[in-house]
Amino acid sequence: MSDKRERTIVDLRMEDPERADATIFGRRTDVSRRGFMNGAGLAAMSAAVGGTIVHSATMPGGLIPAALAQDAKKAPEAAAAQGPQPFSFPGKDPGLSLLGERPLVAETPEHLLDDETTPLSKFFIRNNGQIPEKAAQPDAWELTIDGEVNSPLKITLGELKKRFATKSLYAVLECGGNGRSFYAPQARGNQWTNGGAGCAKWTGVSLAEVLKAAGPKASATYTAHYGADQHLSGDPKQVTLSRGVRLPKAMEPECLLVWAMNDAPLENIHGGPLRLLIPGWPGSVSHKWLTRITLRDKEHDGAGMTGFSYRVPINPMVPGGKGDPKNFKILESMPVRGIITNPANGTKLPAGTREIALRGAAWAGDDTVKAMHVSTDYGATWQQVELGNPRNKFDWQRWTARIKLPGDGYYEIWARATDSNGRMQPHAAPNWNPQGYGGNPLHRIAVLVG
Template sequence: MAHETGDAAEGGSSFNTSRRGLLGGTGLAAMGAIIGGVMPLSPDGGGIPAAHAQAGAAAAPAAPKGPQYLKFPGKNDKLVVLGEKPLVAETPESLLDDDTTPIDKFFIRNNGQLPDETKNPDAWKITIDGEVNNKLEITVGELKSKYKAVTRRMVLECGGNGRAAFSPPARGNQWTNGGAGCAEWTGVPLAEVLKTAGLKKSAKYTAHYAADLHLSGDASKPTISRGVRIEKAMDPHTMLVWAMNGQPLPNIHGGPVRLIVPGWPGSASQKWLTKITIRDKEHDGPGMTEFSYRLAIKPMVPGDKGDPANFRIMESMPVRSIITNPANGAKFAAGTKELKLRGASWAGDLTVKQVDVSTDFGASWQRAKLEKPKNKFDWQRWTATLKLPTDGYFEIWARATDSKGVAQPHLAGFWNPQGYGGNAMHRIAVLVG
């Protein structure tokens, strides 16, 4: 069953913490002031024990800047705005407590200007051209009538999710863990449509194009044009979708039709899709070159300029887990001896093998109960019950391990200029008593 919760934990109130959870040092300092104790982690958000031995240590820390909340029709007013032009908003982890992410809680990531909502969705046309035997022009209505529709619950995740944990800061929207959601998508496998067009032997890569206008207003410039290897395009879970959670795909989420390329950076899941060109080589559109959606091949010095020749395209997203209940900053009554945790985990093209939780900064771990996914690329929900030895301040850490045995790190590692692949363990603070 789905769980509906607010920002506070079940049975608990909340004390004031940074919206970034424990990624930002200002949040830690603020909690220290509230609790009246010394904070156990370094103020740079790096997760390293520190003594706070600064000159003038008695001076109060600067008040953290509060988050800007989204005001958008049909959207939850607790989504946090990361950028206004283009509009980008993330979902606090505690709002991701539903098995299926409601549309109003789903994150927003735009690259250009938001197109006007189409008045006749079924007349919307998609072109398939390039390395195909038959150039295809097909409407959304024809997609619905000519192919068998399928519905799958799958994670969609921004390629920059977790970026805020990098030190030094990387360029781009400072996502914590909220650039992800798991919705029920209805549509047809892209492979079925590509089979109709007939792929040539030379078909190697897709190139995606959309109707959103470039921020400059120049209609000749694609806002973003990403693509994927033809093998991923032919995966039956890569879909052309027109519905989200049983509703017509909202305009803000790419309606009337978009791609869903699960497990890979969300930028490949083109919204307001108008054309897919099949190419005989790796696509080189906007968002495919230099450092965009790319990871370093040889690890680079954090903060260095970087050499584009040392970068490869990011494909499968890294393993991640989040604690969805209680919320960061939850406060519980004195004498509380037990905390019930809920969360979610996912691992790109892979599955999650296990989730572990800790209340002693990773010195010891307790295995959580991990649920099976509804289908491939669904997230895996987990639960755990923690025993608390005393009242006081506790940090709860969550660590997922994927099906290849790779676990989340304590810190965002393998720094890159645009901050991709940051999957540091999620941690929250709670106060008992």
């Protein structure tokens, strides 16, 4: 099999060297046709050549490393099978769960969301494309507002800071696919549990004020957002993600152009130096590395707006079925969700423990959480918990409770939030759809006493 693979690589490169670069080594040749833009590609090619390619940055694209060309039969030894790998990223808690490295995606286990404000180290990571290089001069970062506006705007981050009033708020940022792993049959995409979410303090300027400065025309009804992250394929013509929202949502006073997170300059990994924050809606509309907002006179049809992407069924479909795109609507406000942040799932408690202190958080997209309940008997009976108020709109709400246990043994603790419209979290992930949006079943942990 390895011989076959080796021939395949060489054959492919002979036929179309640039294509082979992209398909086999994940290597993207940029405009200058030089360089490895992607670490995995370099590693793969180094492995195939049997040594480190020292000057990879200047290696011309589309050329066959001599070692490959000369000795096609000498197959690279595959690295020994690797077990589960710990998460490792500068400044991030190793307890995050890695979902994938290209694109880099990691979620926060519920018990690491125990802080009132999620610190940077515990904030989940979601990318759709390549991670851009860190901006050398953040204040020179340029944002364009165009489309259905009277005076298109091109403004640097430095000018944004000077010209508009600074605002801060605490807000949950949540991936649209949060909870996807609870669907049966399994839905397609990153298998988030409840940890594609966190609550940070965001600082920036009002999106509405900036849009108003460009003078939206009466015809403007929808936004279209663009970021600087390149598509994973490395094809510069491909848009990684371009989503948008109805204009009234964008004009809400809590929507921000953000440059600081938890009182520190916004980190590159979270979209710095400039990102959008559209709280309450799927995180994918809060574009990272924001470069452009185009106002449109109709619903945006960019990458991630159509088909089954970030959409849920209008009329319920058969789980596992094919789905009719005409029966789908855009997921806007995220559904209600509550989590237990202490104790952790799988906690062992000493024999004789008869009371446990619980802590958690709850949030509900555009709405608030009206009540939070816990059960230790699989939902037969429920106990209402102490639920705090949000510090501002779109903040999460922290909750605490003390529960009593009748004896030693295995217990499950279920937690269920109810939003301000009276909607509760269901027991099972609802309204199955191919890409698994809206999965908000109640949170369930197990503890063992004795």
